[in-house]
Amino acid sequence: MSSPAPGRTASTPVDVDRVVRAAEATRPVLADRTLRAGLLRTAAELLAAARDEIVATADAETGLGAPRLDGELTRTHDQLLAFADHAWTGALLDVTIDHADPTARPAPRPDLRRTKVPLGVVAVFGAGNFPLAFGLPGGDTASALAAGCPVVVKAHPGHPATGDLCARLLRRAAAKAGLPEGVVGVVHGFEAGRALVEHPLTAAVGFTGSLHGGRALHDLAAARPRPIPFHGELGSLNPVFITEAAAAARGSELGAGLAASFTLGLGQLCTKPGLVLLPEGPAGDTVIAAAAAAGGATTGRLLDERIDSSFRSGVRTMAELPDVTEVPVDHAVPIGAAAPGAVRPRLLAVPAARLAAGDSHRALLEECFGPVAVLARYRTPAEAAAVLARIPGTLTATVHLAEDEHGPETAELIARLSALAGRVVVDGWPTGVAVTAAMHHGGPYPAATTNATSVGTAAAERWLRPVVYQNTPQTLLPPELRDDNPLGVPRRVNGRTEG
């Protein structure tokens, strides 16, 4: 959402129009699911073959480090293959067939066969913190191509060269797979992003980023003459509830786990646990001591200046609130030896009662990107529940339980968490998002602007719309709807699953 990176020219409205039209022109060929699957597989191959160059380019731009970026590239590669399979099997068509029923009342029923068709050009606004897995070649792009939608990416200003490199590789993959290169386009610059959302041929938007920028683009998408779906992920607090018994049973382990989770990627993950509900008293103290002892192992520079200044000012604002105290974190790296501009993990503690009523401590219930976690000490489970009731929609909600805490009270707690979040995690940490059919990466606003997921194969549903064919002769039906199911697509026929 900021200006193009230094030395990079912003795309003009004419550029945006040209790239979107080139993408639009590829829609007919993208209708072929076999070609799409081939494109995604070839893309995975070319990204893997260019691994060293990609990792070096992304590291130079983001400082995320080669091991992390290498892992992210593997994830991106595997995700492309998962979406290739998803396109290839036809599962994403969600084919549903109801044969004619002349005896139906109040009127006879015609033969109805439903499949899904691609929406059109998808605009992708990738994340700053994942230049690959949520960046240009990431989940939004992969799922849109799997759905048959060409993609135009607004390159993130934090890693434009990585974006351009990946775009070249994806376009080369398209050519190798027999598709026009226009299936993937790139534009640069803030105004280009707005123009992309407003372009009449843009059919949907995928966005990962900040509440402020995302909401502005959401509003643009809704205000168009023809509104389009805006699937945005705008920030998440990811609360963690640690019960008294869990803290008593394994406080040190929980503290170390928390430290590892909130400092992972220097806290620049959408699933970073930002708020921990922790009991008052010695069991909770053990968790804090262990988190403080382990929390300082990480240090480094944040992704860019905007994140750095938001982090520093955000932590300052929170720390200055009444009754907020800073927990001193043991630093493995002496302050003088850290890189210039490096930040250190921070832990803040506050009585939960401060969060349970009034808006004075509202800032503690909002996402602060970077390595900071707030420890809210509760005196009673009811006090903790009152805090949960005030948390905005979140991607994840986690609970740590003792081994025997599986009764009705815990069930009620789990129900509370599921009311807040798209993913409920038990006895684990929210960071790390598996790419599977069952995954849901989303949640009530502002975690997500729609009820869709941006991770997992279901992410392709965002870019498709249903079309039903009524009494249509076999030869005129899309192949997946014909009686003989020549492509072997999984289908639901008269209520029964086939294949």
Next chain:
Amino acid sequence: MSSPAPGRTASTPVDVDRVVRAAEATRPVLADRTLRAGLLRTAAELLAAARDEIVATADAETGLGAPRLDGELTRTHDQLLAFADHAWTGALLDVTIDHADPTARPAPRPDLRRTKVPLGVVAVFGAGNFPLAFGLPGGDTASALAAGCPVVVKAHPGHPATGDLCARLLRRAAAKAGLPEGVVGVVHGFEAGRALVEHPLTAAVGFTGSLHGGRALHDLAAARPRPIPFHGELGSLNPVFITEAAAAARGSELGAGLAASFTLGLGQLCTKPGLVLLPEGPAGDTVIAAAAAAGGATTGRLLDERIDSSFRSGVRTMAELPDVTEVPVDHAVPIGAAAPGAVRPRLLAVPAARLAAGDSHRALLEECFGPVAVLARYRTPAEAAAVLARIPGTLTATVHLAEDEHGPETAELIARLSALAGRVVVDGWPTGVAVTAAMHHGGPYPAATTNATSVGTAAAERWLRPVVYQNTPQTLLPPELRDDNPLGVPRRVNGRTEG
């Protein structure tokens, strides 16, 4: 979207708040799918038992006639039962389970189990033209209750007493089924509708009505501090393409079919065929002659003054455009014998070339509610295709073919129609919408504001959001996610369908 009916008091903001809060309070009990199914079945029963009163009340308010309203009540009844089954089987939960995979790369996968949870209070704006099937007890209400969402209906000013009567019956059904009456609430008046969309506890909106009113509410829903999904159906042209060969083979039959379809319900159906692409020449003339001969069988008063005046002014505007000619319709009822204020079916003809370029005849490509159809005469299939390319998103697109027209050109035509519409009809008429799993009643904007359907069991998806449980102990999982599947819910486990 107009003021409350004469003699009816508009609900105040305080009323709206009270009704929404009463609805919200019922969410915990509605979580029980068995209770929901019971509510829907009891509601169907009570509506059927009150058939005479409902039909009389609705007829007094709408003048739609007892036979039509009786059929509509049967449809409403059956729809409630279909959604009861849908809730009861658990198919709407779309349960997806992926077991843990410790060998997965780049990281081991946790156990992930996804189900769906209700969004919260659903605001329903029913249609003027279907006081029952798309009214208070209609598809939006039935699908929302099936999904576990309480409903607050903004009563349509065209049939407030019907709405109030049906609300009383639904609330009585709730009490009989062991649920609080607040599961269904009603408010009256234009401002109450706005307050309902803006209420912080309203979680989603279902709307059937005009482009103007629907777009205003869509924009309100998107501009809320927490935007909510707005599933609106805002108008549809429902083009019909008749090929030269089809017109030659069965012109009279097609003309009679067209007349029956565009005059059904006095043309006050969202699926009324508003534009017919018809070949120039004698074959097309036969269709027109037959339509003109049969088209006058219907006469009557439109639903309300607003629709009446829009119809009259809309037809006048269209008829005055250059090269538009009126086709005289044979009237079965002599003009003097028709009811006061009655309207007669109208047929307008225009060269397709007039629609294929420029915006002068744009009015012919917009929905005009009421018994009017525009016959656009094409000289070549390419000219007809050029008209299709200019039609806004529509619920349905229909084609009539000769028996041997099943080749590639026809396949291309079908593809064009599927790009426009949510439902493609071959050799039939778009009026009549079956309630089945495969049905899709929606389409590109403005036919619908989202990619969801408002008819058929899939309509319940609009009111649910996914939640995934990660590594959650068996006893803490919702029953549909437990290994032993105690409720026998259909599930997809590790990619395979179960049950």
